Amino acid sequence: MSEYFHSVTLDKDACRGCITCVKRCPTEAIRVRNGKAQITGERCIDCGECIRVCPHHAKLAVTDPLSSIERFKYKVVLPPPSLFGQYKRQEDLELIRAALRRLGFDEVYEVAAAAELVSDATRRLMEQGTLNKPVISSACPAVLRLIRIRFPQLLENVLPLSAPMEVAARLARDQAVSETGLKPEEIGIAFITPCPAKVTAIKNPMGTEKSSVDLAISVSEIYPALLSAMNKCAKEGTGPDTAQSGRTGLSWGNSGGEAAATFTVRYLAADGIENVINVLEEMEGDRLSDQDFVELNACPAGCVGGVLNIENPYVAATRMKHLRNYRPVACNNIEGKAIPEEILWDAEVKPISALRLDPLPQHSMKMMREIEEIESKLYGLDCGSCGAPSCRALAEDIVLGHSTEDACIYLLKDKVEAVRASMLSLKLDSRDKSGDKPCV
Amino acid sequence: MSDMSGNSLHYHYIVPGDDFTQAGAASSAVKQILKQLGLNPQTIRKMSISLYEGEINMVIHAGGGEIDVDIDDKKIVAVLTDYGPGIEDVDLAMQAGWSTASEQVRGLGFGAGMGLPNMKKYSDELIINTTVGAGTKVTIVVNIEN
Numbered sequence: 393m394s395e396y397f398h399s400v401t402l403d404k405d406a407c408r409g410c411i412t413c414v415k416r417c418p419t420e421a422i423r424v425r426n427g428k429a430q431i432t433g434e435r436c437i438d439c440g441e442c443i444r445v446c447p448h449h450a451k452l453a454v455t456d457p458l459s460s461i462e463r464f465k466y467k468v469v470l471p472p473p474s475l476f477g478q479y480k481r482q483e484d485l486e487l488i489r490a491a492l493r494r495l496g497f498d499e500v501y502e503v504a505a506a507a508e509l510v511s512d513a514t515r516r517l518m519e520q521g522t523l524n525k526p527v528i529s530s531a532c533p534a535v536l537r538l539i540r541i542r543f544p545q546l547l548e549n550v551l552p553l554s555a556p557m558e559v560a561a562r563l564a565r566d567q568a569v570s571e572t573g574l575k576p577e578e579i580g581i582a583f584i585t586p587c588p589a590k591v592t593a594i595k596n597p598m599g600t601e602k603s604s605v606d607l608a609i610s611v612s613e614i615y616p617a618l619l620s621a622m623n624k625c626a627k628e629g630t631g632p633d634t635a636q637s638g639r640t641g642l643s644w645g646n647s648g649g650e651a652a653a654t655f656t657v658r659y660l661a662a663d664g665i666e667n668v669i670n671v672l673e674e675m676e677g678d679r680l681s682d683q684d685f686v687e688l689n690a691c692p693a694g695c696v697g698g699v700l701n702i703e704n705p706y707v708a709a710t711r712m713k714h715l716r717n718y719r720p721v722a723c724n725n726i727e728g729k730a731i732p733e734e735i736l737w738d739a740e741v742k743p744i745s746a747l748r749l750d751p752l753p754q755h756s757m758k759m760m761r762e763i764e765e766i767e768s769k770l771y772g773l774d775c776g777s778c779g780a781p782s783c784r785a786l787a788e789d790i791v792l793g794h795s796t797e798d799a800c801i802y803l804l805k806d807k808v809e810a811v812r813a814s815m816l817s818l819k820l821d822s823r824d825k826s827g828d829k830p831c832v
Numbered sequence: 833m834s835d836m837s838g839n840s841l842h843y844h845y846i847v848p849g850d851d852f853t854q855a856g857a858a859s860s861a862v863k864q865i866l867k868q869l870g871l872n873p874q875t876i877r878k879m880s881i882s883l884y885e886g887e888i889n890m891v892i893h894a895g896g897g898e899i900d901v902d903i904d905d906k907k908i909v910a911v912l913t914d915y916g917p918g919i920e921d922v923d924l925a926m927q928a929g930w931s932t933a934s935e936q937v938r939g940l941g942f943g944a945g946m947g948l949p950n951m952k953k954y955s956d957e958l959i960i961n962t963t964v965g966a967g968t969k970v971t972i973v974v975n976i977e978n
Binding site: 542544545673676677678745747749750751753754757758760761764 | 839840841856859860863865867868869870871873874876877880881884903904905976
């Protein structure tokens with residue numbers, strides 16, 4: 393478990409040990425210890441909420457620099473749909489495509505194109521009627537990891553298809569190999585990522601053993617270089633339209649796009665991690681069984697709300713809506729009857745037991761009793777001064793051996809008060825060494 | 833209540849009546865505890881669904897009430913006590929789709945007549961003691977399987 397890579401990380405120097413991230417973490421994965429935030433890797437889902445809320449910009453996403461693509465002979469870039477909503481000056485898809493080529497990429501493969509294939513595969517699987525309903529989208533890696541940790545029973549409802557990024561990478565590499573005659577490892581596939589969860593999904597893929605994506609470059613890293621390349625391309629003219637995707641694929645960039653592309657009538661799309669958790673709670677209670685498809689995105693408004701994006705999510709979503717209007721409904725469909733193996737999961741996605749107190753239920757029961765006892769002693773203020781998000785979380789930490797009761801400043805104050813009271817009540821009755829005379 | 837008094841857990845919840853914003857809070861809290869105990873997902877599912885239905889029933893029909901949950905290493909027992917109108921015909925109430933919920937409550941998406949049938953379906957034992965005009969005590973038992 394400690395081997396697990398997380399994109400979300402801490403800049404220790406910038407962290408002041410405030411508890412903003414601790415309070416906002418949806419999986420209670422952060423504690424402040426010794427004045428600095430600490431992430432419990434086992435619980436972190438890389439949703440990026442802490443990056444979003446940190447007032448000191450101490451939470452970072454580990455991504456690759458743009459220059460890292462240089463080590464490959466042939467360079468392919470995968471722009472996600474949400475990238476097309478980042479720039480004000482954006483009348484069509486071609487300008488960004490041309491600008492990416494200008495930055496040194498040999499080929500541009502739109503993730504939205506692969507998304508159309510995933511949508512086609514989803515429709516085919518749902519028509520077969522073999523999936524457990526409601527079917528839950530598997531595209532957002534933060535949501536998928538959240539399900540593994542907190543809602544493992546719902547894994548059997550998760551769509552067993554790879555995310556469009558992964559499908560795009562596989563198809564792009566195959567295409568580059570056949571076009572250039574180079575070896576697969578000489579081709580570099582770089583995804584432009586709107587969020588840390590996608591970076592983690594590349595290093596620790598779910599539904600497959602190894603990701604086909606080589607590099608993850610953040611939108612914020614490429615943004616200025618791409619902007620200046622776009623300005624130059626706009627002056628010189630962009631050439632013929634080579635865009636690969638239609639409305640269906642591009643709409644995956646915002647919440648509801650994937651669900652609408654299933655062509656089912658009964659679907660639900662929720663975005664923002666708290667809303668996602670509420671919907672999963674409902675599903676776990678069997679209260680959404682009338683739905684066919686449930687799309688869940690950890691970020692507000694969907695991938696356009698990714699924490700590594702530049703533009704306001706709602707502004708970006710509006711721009712993308714205009715952009716889509718000039719595109720055909722879809723440009724990509726699965727040829728033939730069978731769903732290609734590039735789209736299907738080839739490894740099982742298993743539950744992660746990060747919530748249970750102990751592998752042995754009897755031990756867990758005992759620990760739970762101790763937690764209840766400690767919690768009843770605490771003040772219930774959830775002030776966070778101890779570094780845990782709530783009094784309950786502190787009680788759990790104490791029982792798990794990660795903290796002590798002295799971490800609670802109110803209990804400590806009571807203790808100091810008790811010491812003070814007993815000091816004051818002391819009757820100083822000591823004698824000198826001879827034994828008879830009082831010391832005064 | 834528990835075989836091993838030294839190793840059982842007890843929880844008490846107060847369910848406010850007619851407050852749909854808080855309906856489900858107790859069953860949600862119990863579910864979280866069961867997950868931390870690392871119980872079999874099927875056991876957790878059975879308890880949380882049947883308890884949720886019971887909790888909602890208290891809110892809709894009985895003006896709220898109290899829930900006591902006992903957990904030991906063999907079973908989970910939830911006792912839901914209310915001082916509402918009681919159930920006139922328990923057999924009828926157990927039938928799927930039968931409900932006395934008001935139009936207003938149905939408008940909120942509740943009162944589909946699946947409460948008691950679902951509690952029966954998802955629990956290992958369901959005991960209903962009711963007195964018209966005095967209240968109802970519902971006991972839900974879910975066995976712990978590992």
